[in-house]
Amino acid sequence: MAQHDTTTKHRLWLYLEKPHPIIKHPTILSCTSPKIANQKCPKSTLASMAKPVSIEVYNPNGKYRVVSTKSMPGTRWINLLIEQDCRVEICTQKKTILSVEDIIALIGDKCDGVIGQLTEDWGETLFAALSRAGGKAFSNMAVGYNNVDVNAANKYGVAVGNTPGVLTETTAELAASLSLAAARRIVEADQFMRAGLYDGWLPHLFVGNLLKGQTVGVIGAGRIGSAYARMMVEGFKMNLIYYDLYQSTRLEKFVTAYGEFLKANGEQPVTWKRAASMDEVLQEADVISLHPIMDKTTYHLINKNSLATMKKEAILVNCSRGPVVDEVALVEHLKQNPMFRVGLDVFEDEPYMKPGLADMKNAVVVPHIASASKWTREGMATLAALNVLGKIKGYPVWGNPNRVEPFLNENASPPAASPSIVNAKALGLPVSKL
């Protein structure tokens, strides 16, 4: 390993001589600071930029500079970028959530595109910085993009990508897991066992809720909400009630067909209903799962009043975004109603929980892991990278962001298109005919 120019803080390059074991193109550099010269930034920004940000570099001679604010699973996404002449820089900073200043430092004075994370605040300041550096594309490694000010991106002509579809089933499976964990009190029972409290079978020990024949309620029956509904209907023979701004015809057809199948086999058929209001779902359902997007119409959708509408023994699951639920009201409701249970993957002030939530036995809490399966996370990285690459190369936008499978086939080259650009229309980007 050779070390150069260690006298200057901003140029501490460490060349790794060993080829990386999995990346096809072996050249990796590590350094502790990107070039930050000639940027017009507020003084406060410059001051915090003085701190070096550590990065790892692949294909240093690539024509296009693409920055990823985090290391992401898999290597396909890196290979796809370097095969198309990109120099890939991955931030290796230990800090979990990067600040706007950290990201400005990463962007530097020449950057063609950035792959970022849902924890980052992609607003006016960052899009201005990216645009100054010649950047044309940003992609969240997430389907939700409520951390992105799309209007600001439009103002600077920056394409904004997201990663739909590849995480639908994985996220729905976690929502189903939380539904079961809450219904059958799995975490409480696990803690009881580990505490050495089990001294024999008892008729009343950890009695929970049977799902079969009960009603599952879905708020936001889009990709994930529909996949979850199908799992609960087919897996546990639950009836469905859903609320969405749009009708989910495919979901309705599925439940109808499954109901007919059950009937033909002499079993009680399942039913479905599209509710005219969210309150109808809250009143009728035994398990309610939240899957809407996060915007001002869904902020505190579940609050003190809506909680009061729900059955005393209902189960509430949230795998959408934390602020969809008023968490202070939820803690109070959990205290007042010990038979009411929740399964939460997301939190209002992530990564923090509101006071009292951690003490509630009737709450199952996990750290925003709904999309965390290996296949999905690698696929998300691939889609995010291809969103950025597509814009850099001038490719059109894929026609149907709900059908992203062709981009995920590891044995074939991906289509020459950006899989999902949310502001394609606003920017007037061409749509692929493939």
Ligand SMILES: NC(=O)c1ccc[n+]([C@@H]2O[C@H](COP(=O)([O-])OP(=O)(O)OC[C@H]3O[C@@H](n4cnc5c(N)ncnc54)[C@H](O)[C@@H]3O)[C@@H](O)[C@H]2O)c1
């Ligand atoms: N916890 C996680 O790790 C995780 C993983 C993936 C997605 N998500 C969240 O889930 C959200 C949904 O993802 P998706 O792929 O299913 O998106 P989607 O766009 O397919 O579905 C969202 C649905 O919400 C509906 N909706 C919008 N406003 C509504 C309202 N006011 N009331 C009721 N329904 C409303 C839409 O009509 C749409 O059908 C994402 O935006 C993201 O925030 C979280």
Ligand SMILES: O=C(O)[C@H](O)CO
């Ligand atoms: O929106 C998303 O994709 C999730 O929150 C992370 O997978």
